Amino acid sequence: MSTPSLLILPGDGIGPEVMAEVVKIIDWYGDKRGLNFDVSMDLVGGAAYDKHGVPLADETMAKAHEVDAVLLGAVGGPKYDVLDFSVKPERGLLRLRKELDLFANLRPAQCFDALADFSSLKKDIVAGLDIMIVRELTSGIYFGEPRGIITEGNERVGINTQRYTESEIRRVAIAAFELAMKRSKKLCSMEKANVMESGILWREVVEEVAKDYPEVAVSHMYADNGAMQLVRAPKQFDVIVTDNLFGDILSDCAAMLTGSLGMLPSASLGAPMANGRPRAMYEPVHGSAPDIAGQGKANPIACILSFAMALRYSFDEGAEATRLETAIEKVLADGVRTADLLGEEGATPVTTSEMGDKIIEALNASL
Ligand code: NAD
DSSP: OOOOEEEEEEESTTHHHHHHHHHHHHHHHHHHHOOOOEEEEOOOTHHHHHHHSSSSOHHHHHHHHHSSEEEEEEOOOGGGTTSOGGGSHHHHHHHHHHHTTOOEEEEEEEOOGGGGGGSSSOHHHHTTOEEEEEEEOSSGGGTEEEEEEEEETTEEEEEEEOOOOHHHHHHHHHHHHHHHHHTTSEEEEEEOTTTOHHHHHHHHHHHHHHTTOTTSEEEEEEHHHHHHHHHHOGGGOSEEEEOHHHHHHHHHHHHGGGOOGGGOEEEEEEEEOTTSOEEEEEEESSOOOTTTTTTTOOOOHHHHHHHHHHHHHTSOOHHHHHHHHHHHHHHHHTTEEOGGGOOSTTOEEOOHHHHHHHHHHHHHHTO
């Protein structure tokens, strides 16, 4: 297979700062593991607007279609708040997601032992937590028609429609089962089949897909119970698959089990390309953090963990992804902390760039 290609879009605010640390890691893999990537860089968000007058140039979109995976930093900032909706930085991100048809959003909630005290839950409930929420991203109630606010008689009525086709459910279910096969072969599907027809269909289609994955242990749970179980005993789960609305809420809930926004990666996957790899974009969950941009305070780990997801899910380099995650775990266990993770005694405060260097040191030690 030819050298895998990556399009890097650092974006705005802390985006370029955290992405610079990812680039160090990518270079390390080339130098030390013979794992080379054909990397190109381009602009997105406010940075693209400043140069092209749009938050994503057509040429950049065309490049995104050609590469094996896109890595994105973050977009937005106060400077762009006054722009027309059509050219706001976020539109660049939405265009990428829409045109690449990235229907499966993967949000891991992983709690490194060293950070278990940052969770709002008790340490023993979250220490060692490692779950993955797969959220359907391109359909459901956020897109269904009819929608709008109409007037009936003498009052207004707000309408949104939950609508899922079989094929929309099937493709995200397949993505979740494939993930479960790469993890611990356990999958829980969440819907509200007790009160919603779309939930009944969701459950039926997941059951149909399950027949092709006999090794995966499948369970079903009503999404409201799922929310309770996530905060009661989150370690009972491995992969969770759910629709757009429930996934929006449940993934944010699960994310906070782990502490800081600076630690949360994500992936959005689409259909397989001709080379068998899924269309994919990897990005930290956090935004451009204008309050700390340019000060060396940003935690690059969310962005670096997003690259680890790319290694695992786009490039089938699961062992190298684990190597990177283990290096991060080691650095955290040694008490190395960016500003967002400070608070305990004995911690060593570091800048964004020093955190990247420490992770490289731990990678070197892993050889
Ligand atoms: P934010 O995620 O940028 O920041 C929220 C808080 O978390 C801030 O106090 C920030 O300093 C802190 N934080 C975030 N990432 C951090 C990191 N890596 N290390 C240390 N601290 C970190 O959210 P916001 O302040 O609501 O939004 C700021 C801008 O980012 C807005 O323009 C918003 O539209 C945009 N945004 C972009 C994305 C994206 O690109 N995917 C997501 C959310 C918000």
